[in-house]
Amino acid sequence: MECDKCSRDAVMHAAYSGAHLCEDHFCASVEKRVRRRIREDSMLPRDATPENPQTWVIGLSGGKDSVVLTHILDETFGRDPRIELIALTIHEGIEGYRDKSVDACVELADDIDIRHEVVSYEEEFGVRMDNVVEKDPENMAACAYCGVFRRDLLERFADEFGADKLLTGHNLDDEAQTALMNFLEGDVKQVAKHFDASIGDFDKRRDAGEFIPRAKPLRDIPEKEVALYAHLKNLPAHITECPHSSEAYRGEIQQLLLKLEENHPGTRHSIMAGYEELAELTAREYRGENGGDGSVDLNDCERCGSKTASTVCRKCRLIESIEAV
Template sequence: MDCDKCGADAVLHAAYSGLHLCEDHLCQSVEKRVRRRVREDNLLPDDATAGDPETWVVGLSGGKDSVVLTQILAETFGRDPRVELVALSVHEGIDGYRDESLAACRELTADLGVAHEVVSYDEEFDVRMDEVVEEDPHDMSACAYCGVFRRDVLSRYAADLGADKLLTGHNLDDEAETALMNFLEGDIRKLSQQFDASLGPFEGADAERTREGGEEFVPRAKPLRDVPEREVALYARVRDLPAHITECPHAEEAYRGEIQQLLYDLEERHPGTRHSIMAGYEELAALAAGEYDASDGDGDLGECAECGSPTAREVCRKCGLLDALT
């Protein structure tokens, strides 16, 4: 099949748009959508001056999504005086697996000239995920523990690094899966909390920062959220990027796996399903956010009694899990 743009050999048929794209036009398409998302979410500051740029911390795991995001941001904004990029990687303490992906992170950031910071669960919490999986005091999946610890580390270190924004590599499939899971679980408050830079313009980030409990909250954005996972993977392969593709040995998110398969099947039969889910979810999240913001203080967060992090509980989820592990 030929590329619809230039007639060269196509490497992708995007059923949702009907387009056949060659390697060059695939890459241009992915990069264009990332730039458009940055623009539509108003991520770039209007008034930053040379010598005083915004700091964007990018969560870099070494997987295809975060590697592609870092590559595109560095090539697009690496010389922009308004932005300074810093990559932040987390070592969870999974023997073999994370060491290999961190090697990919170091190779990428060295090639791009991007500052790179690494933090570990061992240093931060005195735990390693291999040990957490063995103990498992709450009888939960490894992903449930790891997600809580990772969010905490990314948020705190982004703040320590002086981040104005924290960018993560969630793609369209990731976001559509999360949207469908939140809706099926019927958690409207959780749905309302999704209306941030990842689902709407970046105006209101200051309000989000205050609502979440003070200066340590760094607003988040997901510039890859319009790009399907398959196209991210193809981009990484075509550009020969040092992405670590191997799945985590502790991954066992059974429910998300079911949702993922459901979306695959729906997208196969009805191309564009993921885009439609996100378009509707964005509107619902905005309505829910408005409802909870207008409530009588129900959504206000206090500080964790143990670590001071913003939380609706007396002790935050992270500290509760760590207490159970000690």
């Protein structure tokens, strides 16, 4: 099959659009959609100048999504004096898995000459995920522990580096799964938080206050296209599933969406188009509930100083539980 835009052989067919694209036109299409998302989300403020630059911290795990995101951001802004890019890698302490992905991060950072910082659970919390999984004091999935620890370190070090925004490599499949899970769980407030926290236009979001604003520039790109882009660009991505990954419910949603997409191409895009519009409306409603602004009063965790709605943050409570075993 020939590329729709030239006579070269097509390397991919997008059933949701009907497009057949060769290697060059496919890669250009991915890059165009990421840059359009950055523009439509108003990620680069009008007052950003070489004298008043933005600092964007990228959560670089070494997987295909974060590697592709970092590559495209460097291609787009690597020589733009208005933007400083910093890659932040979290080492969870997973034998035979994370070391290889950290190597991929180091290789990419060296290739594109970007500032790269690595922090670990062991150094910061005194725990390794391999040991946490063995102890499992809260009888939870490994991802539940890991998510709390990772979010804490991303937020804390992004703040330490003076980040204006924290960028993650969530793709279209990831976001459509989250949207559907929020609907099926009836979690309307989480839908509102999702908009303000990471998917809304920055000109329309509520001020993040104490937290670093997040962005997901890959959220229009299907997972398979991210993987193909990484392969075609020969990027050093470590494409292996975490051995402790066990999000059973999300896995069911993933399979459901894949089947729907196969039978009804464009389902993921349709879900996100409607979801983002509803999320914005819901966010506005929650901001004004009971005549207030819908915000939650935050305290400083009495143990680590991070922001929390309680006296002790979730991370500190989990670490205490792990140490007690």
